[in-house]
Amino acid sequence: MKKLLLLLILIFIGIQFIPMNVPADLPVKEGEALEAPENVQAILKRSCFDCHSSHTTYPWYSSIAPASIFTKMHVKEGREHLNFSAWNNYSDEKKLKYLQKIPKAIKSKMPLPSYLLIHKEAKLSDADKQVLTDWASEVAFDLE
């Protein structure tokens, strides 16, 4: 029993050294970030930007493994998939692809359920979903 506990403690210490280099803030050049109407921007900021922007607000436990590993992997992956702070670097084709994916994503898995457990304020109401869906289809319509 004691040995097991010691082993667990050693593992816990060991995983603290796994490098997870996902900074909270990445540089953003002028004109790169998405510009959306204020109400849309507010919803995205509250519910999506922690993983889909270059400005992440990390919770305190995100510097302690294993929480740090999950948190930072989500942020890294989220940014790689879709980064609203780099929106204007995307081609029209790519923007269109994302705009078409957003309504589906917010219906099923976004924000990630594990994130919502801790960030209750990020849960999208039906009204929020409608605002995002309407906005996405409007912008997509203009691009097409």
Ligand code: HEC
């Ligand atoms: C806790 C982190 C997190 C939050 C918060 C989050 N996402 Fe994601 N998102 C991810 C990850 C990780 C992926 C890639 C893996 C996947 O698709 O499940 C992703 C994928 C996506 C995709 C698919 C992109 C592609 O390339 O196919 C869309 C669209 C998306 N998210 C939209 C949103 C929107 C809109 C919000 C806010 C309402 C949001 N996400 C909030 C982590 C997050």
